[in-house]
Amino acid sequence: MTTDTAAPARRILLRSSWATVNIGDVAHSPGAAAVLHEADPEAQITLWAVRLNDRERAMFAERQPWLEVVEGRFDEHDVASTPELARAWEEADLLVHGSGSGLVAGRDMYRWQRTGRPYGVFGITYDPFGLLTPSTLAQARAQIEALPGDYMYERDRELFAGAAFLYCRDSLSSDYLASQGTGAPCLEWGPDATFAYDLADDHAAAALIATLDLRPGFLIAVPRSRYAPYHRIYDRVPQQLDHYKDAVNAAHDEQDMAVLASAITSWVRRTGQDVLIGPEMSYAVQLAAEHFPRILPSDVAPRVRVLTEYWDLPTATAVYRQAAAVLSMDCHSPILATAVGTPSLYLRQPTETIKGVMFADLGAPERVVEIEAHDAAERLAAALAELAADDGRSAREQTVRMREQAQARLAQMAEHAVSAAGRARTGLAVASAAGPLPRE
Numbered sequence: 001m002t003t004d005t006a007a008p009a010r011r012i013l014l015r016s017s018w019a020t021v022n023i024g025d026v027a028h029s030p031g032a033a034a035v036l037h038e039a040d041p042e043a044q045i046t047l048w049a050v051r052l053n054d055r056e057r058a059m060f061a062e063r064q065p066w067l068e069v070v071e072g073r074f075d076e077h078d079v080a081s082t083p084e085l086a087r088a089w090e091e092a093d094l095l096v097h098g099s100g101s102g103l104v105a106g107r108d109m110y111r112w113q114r115t116g117r118p119y120g121v122f123g124i125t126y127d128p129f130g131l132l133t134p135s136t137l138a139q140a141r142a143q144i145e146a147l148p149g150d151y152m153y154e155r156d157r158e159l160f161a162g163a164a165f166l167y168c169r170d171s172l173s174s175d176y177l178a179s180q181g182t183g184a185p186c187l188e189w190g191p192d193a194t195f196a197y198d199l200a201d202d203h204a205a206a207a208l209i210a211t212l213d214l215r216p217g218f219l220i221a222v223p224r225s226r227y228a229p230y231h232r233i234y235d236r237v238p239q240q241l242d243h244y245k246d247a248v249n250a251a252h253d254e255q256d257m258a259v260l261a262s263a264i265t266s267w268v269r270r271t272g273q274d275v276l277i278g279p280e281m282s283y284a285v286q287l288a289a290e291h292f293p294r295i296l297p298s299d300v301a302p303r304v305r306v307l308t309e310y311w312d313l314p315t316a317t318a319v320y321r322q323a324a325a326v327l328s329m330d331c332h333s334p335i336l337a338t339a340v341g342t343p344s345l346y347l348r349q350p351t352e353t354i355k356g357v358m359f360a361d362l363g364a365p366e367r368v369v370e371i372e373a374h375d376a377a378e379r380l381a382a383a384l385a386e387l388a389a390d391d392g393r394s395a396r397e398q399t400v401r402m403r404e405q406a407q408a409r410l411a412q413m414a415e416h417a418v419s420a421a422g423r424a425r426t427g428l429a430v431a432s433a434a435g436p437l438p439r440e
Helices: 023-039 054-063 083-091 106-113 137-145 154-161 171-179 202-212 240-271 284-291 313-322 332-339 354-361 376-426
Strands: 011-016 044-049 068-071 094-097 119-125 165-168 187-189 219-222 275-277 304-306 325-328 344-348 368-370
Touching: 011 023, 011 083, 011 376, 023 044, 023 054, 023 313, 023 332, 023 376, 044 083, 054 313, 068 083, 094 106, 094 376, 106 119, 106 154, 119 376, 137 171, 137 354, 165 171, 165 376, 171 187, 171 354, 202 313, 219 240, 219 332, 240 275, 240 284, 240 325, 240 344, 240 376, 313 332, 325 332, 325 376, 332 344, 332 376, 344 354, 344 376, 354 368, 368 376
Parallel strands: 011 044, 011 094, 044 068, 094 119, 119 165, 165 187, 219 275, 219 325, 275 304, 325 344, 344 368
Antiparallel strands: none
C-alpha cells in the first residue's frame, strides 16, 4: 500500500494479548501487528495489552521494534491507570479488537464506541453457546440454525452495528451473526491473526531438538484437558464453576490422553519416527507428565520425548517448522504449524468453541477429528498416514495453500483497517468493506 507522506500518520490501537499462559494467545498480537504494519509501514501501531510477561515484552522489542506497547486499564470513572494508555487512547484514530474467543475486551469496545471514532473486530469467534454446552461442530451448526433472530446480547448487537468492520475467524460465527441481523456494514469471514505469526527462534529450536535428540521427521503432539484450570494457573480461590470444570477433566483426562496415545502409537509404528509431546498451555506440562510415557506401549515409549517446561512462542514455532506434522488437542498449534508450512491435525474436544470450523473454511475439513467420534482412533491413524504419505509433499502443498489463503485475507483485512483509520484522521466517512474472499 502506498501512503501520502504529507498526510498525518494513522494511529491504530490494537487491544489484544489476552494471556501469556497460552502460546496461541501470545501469537495473536504479533500476527495482527505484522499485517497492519505491512498494510501501512508509516502507521503508528500501538498494542494495548491485557497481559504480558518479560519474555513477551522482549519478543516485541527485539522482533517488532516499531510496535509501541502500552498496558493499563480504565476504572469506573473512565480514568486510565497509566499515562501511556491515556495518551494512546486520546491519540488513536481506530481501535481494533484482536483475535480471540468472543469480545474478550467488550467493555473497552463499549467505552470506545462513546468517543465516536471508528472501531473494528479482527478475527473473533462469537459462540452463542460457549464452553458449557458440549457439542461437535456439526451439532453446533444445527443448534445455531435453530436459534431465533433475536438471540444475541443487544449490547453486542449495538456495538457490531456501529463497527467499521466485523471479521469472524470461523464461518459458524459469521453465519450466526448474519442470522441475528447485526446491521454491521462489514460482517465477513476473516482468519485468526495467528496465521500471520512468523517470529520463530531457529537457534533456540535447534538447541532444543539437539538436547532432546529428535531425529528429522518427528511428530509433535499437544495434549489438553477439556477445560483449562485457570484457577490453578492464576493461583486464585476456586469457585463453583472451577470445581465443575475440574470434575469434567477428572472424568475425561485419562480417556482423552488414551486417544492421543493411540495416535502416537500409530505414528511411531508406521513411520519409526520420534514424537515430541509439548504444551500449548502452561498447565499441560503437568498433564503430559502425568500420562506420558506411562500409557504408551513399551515399544513406543522410547521414541517419545516429553517437554518438561512451558516453552516460549518463538521456540515452539521454530520447532513446529522442523516437524513432519503437528497433532494438537489445542486449536492454535495447528494454526502456528500452518503459518510455517507444517501439516497439522486438530483433535477437537466437545467442550471447545466453534472456532474449529476455521480449518474447513480454509478447504481442509479433514484436518479436524472429533475426539468423541466412535472411530476417532481409526480416523486419527488414517489422517496421520495421509499427512505422512508421499513423504508429506501433498500435505505440505495443501498446508501452503491454506496459509496463502489465510494470509491473503488478513492482508485485505489490514488494508480495510488502515483505510478506516486514515479516513478518521482526515474526517471522512469510514471505508466500505474489503469485499468477500471466496473460500475453497
